[in-house]
Amino acid sequence: MEGGEWVWQWQIITKEMVLSMAAIVASFMVVIIWKNMWLKPHRIRSVLQNQGIKGPKPSFLLGNLSEIKRIQSQFSNMSSSSQAEQWFHSLFPFLQQWRKQYGATFMYSTGHRQHLYVGDPKLVKELNRIRTLDLGRPTYITKALKPLLGGGIFRVNGPHWSFQRNLIAPQFHLSKIKNMVDFMEESTREIIRKWERIIEESGGKTAEIVIDNEMKEVTADIISKACFGGSYALGNQIFAKITALANLLAKRSVLFGFLYLRILPTKENKEIWRLNKEIEELILKVAHQHNLQNQMSKYQNQNHTKDLLQVILENTVDDDDSRRSAWGRILKKLIKRKSETQKMIVDICKSMYFAGSDPTALLLTWVLIQLSLHPQWQDCLRAEIFETFPNISSHGVFDIDKLRKMKQLSMVVQESLRLYGPAITASREALEEVKVGDMVVPKGTNILVFIAAIHRDREIWGEDADEFKPERFEGGVSEASKYPQAYLPFGLGTRICAGQNFALIQANIALVLLLANFSFSMSPNYRHSPFYKLVLFPQYGAPLLVSKL
Template sequence: MVLSMAAIVVSFMVVIIWKNMWLKPQRIRSVLQNQGIKGPKPSFLLGNLSEIKRIQSQFSNLSSSSQAEEWFHSLLPFLQHWRKQYGATFMYSTGHRQNLYVGDPKLLKELNRTRTLDLGRSTYVTNTLKPLLGGGIFRVNGSHWSFQRNLIAPQFFLSKIKNMVDFMEESTREIIRKWERIIEQSGGKTAEIVIDNEMKELTADIISKACFGGSYSLGNQIFAKITALENLLAKPSVQFGFLYLRILPTKENKEIWRLAKEIEELILKVLHRHKLQNHMSKYQNQNHTKDLLQVILENTVNDDDGSRSAWGRIWKKLMKRKSETQKMIVDNCKSIYFAGSDSTALLLTWVLIQLSLHPQWQDRLRAEIFETFPDISSHDVLDIDKLRKMKQLSMVVQESLRLYGPAIITSREALEEVKVGDMVVPKGTNILVFLTAIHRDTEIWGEDADEFKPERFEGGVSEACKYPQAYLPFGLGTRICAGQNFALIQADIALVLLLANFSFSISPNYRHSPFYRLVLFPQYGAPLLVTKL
C-alpha cells in the first residue's frame, strides 16, 4: 500500500515536471516558430544555459586603461552573438523559461504602445529581487501595480519636485564643501576623488530627505543596508540560480534574510515616527512640507476621524489587513530607494566621466551655466524653469544616458496571451529588450553610434536617430519610470553646481571597464582629477 502511494506521488511529480519543464516551453516555442521567430535549440531542463556560459566565458571586460568602446562586446555577449545569427528578434531558453529578444525598432514601437496590464514584470526577475523590492511598485502586476502607480507617480510630477529643489541644492553644496576641504588638504588646487562613491553619497542624502524628511539620518542607514543587499542579489549564484534554492538556509541566503529584516525594521521605525508626527501636527494645528513617506501614509492609512482618501478606500479593498498596508508602504520605500538613488548616482558618474574625456563639452556647459545663472555663487535656490531650458545640459545628459544608461535591460512577461503589433506572444513568454544594444545600433543612430556626440540631440530625440522609439533610457510602455523627472532634475542641479565650482579630468588611475550587475557601473571605480575653479 505504501509503495503504491509512493509510486502515485512519484508519477504525479514526474508529470508536473514534464509539463512545466518541457510541454509548456515547447508550446511557447511552437507559437513563436510559426510566426517566423528563430533561435538556438534548447536542451531539456537547462535550455540554452550551457551555451550562454560557453559564450560568456569567451569574453571578459577589458583590463587596460584604454577608453575604447570594445567593452560593449563583452556585455551579455550571448545576446549579441545570437542577434547576428538569428536577426533582430529571436528566442532562447534559460532553463524552462522562454525568452523573446526584441531588437527590431518597429516591434519596439508596438511594444511601447501596448497598454494592457497583461504585459507585466517578469516573474523570475521579480522573484529574484523580492528581498530587495518586496511587493512594491517595481514587482507587482495587474491592479496592484495600477493602484500603486496612481498613488506614487503624482508625487514625482514637476509641480511636486519644485518643492524638493532646496534640499537637492543643499545636499550638493555639502558635497562641494567636502571636496573643497579635500583639495585644500592636498596642498594644491587639484585632488583625485573617487566620483562614483561621492555621487552615491549625494543621491542617498537627497532621496533620504525626500522620503523621510527629518528622519533622513535613519534613511542613510537604510540606504547602506539596501546597497549591501543589492550586492548580494547581484551575485551570479543568485541571478542565474534556481528559485527553489532561495529557501535553503545557506550562508548567502541567511545574510539576504538578515538584511531584508533589518531594512524593514528601520523603515517601520521611521513609519511610526511619521504617524506620531502626523498626530502631533494635527493637535498643534501645524503645517509643514510633507515628505514622500507622509504622503503615502496619509493616502493609505486611516486618520483618527476615520477619513480615508479615494485611493486609501481602494487600498482597503485590496489590503485586507493593516499589516498588508504597512508592508506595501515599507516595500515602496525600498523600491524608491533602489531606483531613486542608485540610478541617479550612476547617471551623474557617467556624465562626469564623459565630460572629463571631452573637456570641450565641459567648457560649453560651464558657459551655459554662467549665462543662465550669473549669480550662482550666491545661495539662492536654483530656478527650476531656467534649469529645464538649458539645452546644452540636456543634450549631454541625453547622450550619456544613451551610451551609459544605468539600466541596460528591460523585460516584460506575458501574464496572458497578448498581441504586440501583428505578433502573438504566448502566456509565460519573457520579452527582453537589450537597451545598450539598441542605443548603439548603427542602423538606428548612424556610423558614429559608439561616439559621445551630444550634438545629435540638438533637435530633440526625433532628429537624433532614425527611430525615436528606440531611445529608451527610462524603460518603455505603461511601466516607464515614474520618477524620471525627479532623477533628471536632481542630476541637472548637481551638474550645474559642481561644474560651476570645479573642472574635471581623467585620473591616470581610471580604468574604463563598464560592468553590469543589476545596473551598469564602473567596475574599478571612477577616480577623477577635480580642480577647484
C-alpha cells in the first residue's frame, strides 16, 4: 500500500514538474513574441515619431500588411489601359498613397518589421555619404534571396562583404576592362550575324526580334568569358541554370519579407534545391579545372591575363600567401574549413553571374525600346558612331577612351537608366544605430529608397521628368537635376555597384555595333508594361522591328 502511494505521489510530482516546465517554456515564448512583435517595433517607431516621422498606424501582428493588400487590390481593379498609363505607380501603389498622406519620408510596418521610406532628396544625399558598415543589406531580403545569391557580395554584411568588395572591385577597374573589350565586341558581332540570318530568312529587310532574350544571350556570353575565360562554355550552362533559379524565386515577393515555407519538400522547393546543386557542381568543376591550370602556369612561369575566377581561387584555395591579396590573407583567417571555401567560391560566382548579366541585358533592352520610340536619337547616335569609329565594320576598332568620350551615347544611356533602371529600389538595414543627416535611425530599422520615384520626381528633374529627354544630361549628371546625388542607377553609399564601369562599357560597345548595323522601330506586338520582380523588365517581352542598314 505504501509502495502504491509512493508511485501515486511521484506521478503527481512528475505531472507538476511537466506543467511547471510547460509554463516556463510558454512564458519564455510569450516574452520572446512580446519582445519581437511589440517591444522592439514600438521602440523603433517611438524614436522615429519623436523626430516628426509619421506613417499609417500598424496592427499588432500584421503591421500594415492588410492596408497594403487593400490598396493594391484597389489599383488592380482599375482598367488595364489605366494601369498601362500609370505603370510607375502600379509597382507599389501604397507607397505613392502614403507619400501623399505623410510626406516624402514616412514609416510603415510589415508584420514586426519597421520600414523607413526615404523620398527626401536631401536625406538621400546623406545616405549616399554614409560609409559605415553598420548600414547593410536587410536580413529579411537576404534570407529570401539565399538560394540565388548564397553568401555572395549582395547578401553578406560586415567583414565578409568588405573582403568580397575589395576582391571583386579591382577586377572591374578600367585598366582590367581594356583586356575584355575584344570578347565584348566578338560576343556582340555573333548576335549581329544571327540577326542578319533571321532577317535574310524572313525574306525581306526587316524582321521582328524579341530583343530582351537576345540581349541576355550577349551579356551572358560576356560575363561567362570575364569570369571563366577559356571555360566559358561551361559558364553558359551555369548561367542558364541561374536564370531558371531566378525565375523561380521571382514568383516570390521579397521586398516586404513575407514568410515562405522554404524548408518543406514542395515541388517548387525541390526544383530550387536541384538547380542549386547542379549550379554548385558546375562551378566547382570549372574551379577545379582553373586550379589545375593555375598550378601548371605557376610551375612553368607562364604569365597571362587573369579572369575573375582565377583571382578568386588565388585568394581562397591557394596555399601560397604571396599570391593572395591583403584581403585574401584576412579571409584565410576567417575561413577554417574547406567546405566554407568552396561555398564562398560558388556564392561569389553566382552573384557575379546574376548581377553581371541580367541588369546589363535589361539596360540594353530599355535603351533600344526608347530609341525605337524616338528614332531621331538613332540618327544622332549613328552620326556620332561613324565619326568616332569610321572603320566600325573592322574587328578590333574599339578604344575605351574614345568610347567614353561619346557624349550623345552617354546622354541616351543615362536618360534610359533614369527612366528604366533595372534596380528600382535600394534597401538598407541599420545593423546598429546610425545617423542620417540630423535623423537618428535606430538599430533594426529597414530603410527603403524607391529609386524609380526619385528618378521621376518633378521637384528634382523638372516638369518633364516623365519624358525621355537625353539632352538633360548634356552638361553631365551634375547639371541634369536640382539634386545630382538623387541620380542612383547603380545604387547608393558604400554598396554602389562595383561593376558599373564593366556594365556601361559592354552596353556602349553593344549599342555602337547594333546601331551601326541595324535600325529599330516599334512592333505592333509590343505592349508597354514595365514589371518588377528582382529587376525591372518588360512583362510581355520586347519585340521590335529590326531592319538591316
